[in-house]
Amino acid sequence: MLHTLRKLALVSGAITALATGAYAQQTVVWWDFLAGGDGVRMKALIDAFNQEHQGEIQIEGTTLEWGTPFYTKLQTSSAIGEGPDIATYHLSRIPLAVDSGTLSEITDEDLAGAGISDADFTQAAVDAAKVDGTRYAVPFDQHGLILFYNKDMLEEAGMLDENGLPTGLDGMENFEAALAQFTADGKYGLSMPTGDRYRAVYSFFGQQGGTMFDEAAGGFFPTDEDLAKLTTATETMKRWVDNGWTPAQIESPAALALFTSGQAAFFIMGNWEIPTFTDLHAKGELFEWGAVELPTLFDEKAAWSDSHAFVIPANAGKEADPEKRAAVMQVIAWMDQNSLDWAGAGHIPAFNAVRESEEFQTMKPQSDYAGFADTAVFDPRTILAGPAAPLGDAWSNFINPATTGEIEPADAAAQMRDDLNSQL
Structure with a gap:
């Protein structure tokens, strides 16, 4: 071909x-x-x-x-x-x-x-x-958020199918049960850098069918329902932190090391980490691993993408x-x-x-994980979006801190909306 x-x-x-x-x-x-x-x-x-x-x-x-x-x-x-x-x-x-x-x-x-x-x-x-x-x-191309997993840990737990793919992860109850199950003896269910959590929050917002931006309807998070969906998505990640299923504060290199050292069953990050794992495995320095689409925890498939x-x-x-x-x-x-x-x-x-x-x-x-190309959630169509742009600053200033308890999720959502609308 x-x-x-x-x-x-x-x-x-x-x-x-x-x-x-x-x-x-x-x-x-x-x-x-x-x-x-x-x-x-x-x-x-x-x-x-x-x-x-x-x-x-x-x-x-x-x-x-x-x-x-x-x-x-x-x-x-x-x-x-x-x-x-x-x-x-x-x-x-x-x-x-x-x-x-x-x-x-x-x-x-x-x-x-x-x-x-x-x-x-x-x-x-x-x-x-x-x-x-x-x-x-x-x-x-399309690049976006995916779920990396430790095949050895999941196989031992009876959570792999005949193709080596995870089973039973869709739905909030199922996924949180898996996080809880693997959080024991100093290990975590999930590793993800604190600074990248906004991508997961935005994915969960998309899975609820939320509208982030509608210029005609008033700008960012135009309805109370949209603001509530952002709050719910943020509360989800905060709950994982509060329950100890993922570290509260962890930078990218440490989050990567936590997964590659076998101390976490799952790693949520962009597909750009694929070469890292491929190279480590080829050198015999990594367990059997895989990657799939982000689980659907709410109403529909969606994952942050660019x-x-x-x-x-x-x-x-x-x-x-x-x-x-x-x-x-x-x-x-x-x-x-x-x-x-x-x-x-x-x-x-x-x-x-x-x-x-x-x-x-x-x-x-x-x-x-190629299926996420059809259900990708891109940044909204606004001049404030994209890498090195004000939208990214707002995620970092309000939502990421809310996942660690520095700001209440509902307050963070409202402050993010007001901050972005003030820049339009």
Whole structure:
């Protein structure tokens, strides 16, 4: 499948080149924010693309510092026409980027010219790539909150099926019973960094069908019912802390070590930790482990999610170049068609043909939690959302402390709502 997709990408690129008369090699200037294992994998993809497209299209890649520095530099560079031809972006930040005029619209014609369409991607990511129906990004993956588990501990407790997957975890009563069962003799049912608990709270809020933001209805948590759902989600995590099922205060490295040392049965964290566990297990330094979708504790499946995506900066005042744009779209299409390699980092390919391929289905544990791509809860469509943005500060200032008893959950929910609405 992967080789077939690559051949299709090459053929598509050749056809586009002939149709546009683009015989001269195009250089596509690329910026990303990908470090560590993600950076290594992306560089390998860029190298593979350049090798396959010699004499046609070449990517000139640069990696910048993640977070505020990257987004600020892209915004200011685009405003003066000095931005790259293509950049990576988080879909959760698209509304802010559009509000600041940083991004160029990506039309249906742009996609069609590269041989792709919205139908090729997960619906959740497609929706998150648009603002008021206008597309400003093409999804590359979905990454989100999942449940890691110690197979040895669960097997001993009789909680694994014939495929090595956990059983009996859905429903609040069942999951809390499991947490209680594994909390004994200095061990915990669950490990999760204190600073990341807001992602679980937001997932549980989504499982209750809560609305976080509705501009027409008054902004953040527009109804008393929505505020009550946030309170309930926060109280859930606080209850786990109060019962001693998970440590009250624990930083990321310690939370990771608590799980990898066999001192916790479960670990709730993003799928980006997959390479860590894979590498430890390969070296013989980790027990048998797995990962699945977050259990459904309330009414419906939902898990916090975001997406790495590709955007085209607006580059104010820079003359449009149809041949360059066609080359950029070929880069985007090829990257999505070859995203099986990217899935090695734990991410779920947003491109349906890759996610549904035989190769991906045999990729474990990625295919065991891939279902969350269809039930993902993205940040709300507001300029305050996304990494290194005010929404993240509000989660850290109000909700995370509420899980440890520093603020009452109901007070924290109300303060978060008022703080965010004051910034609109």
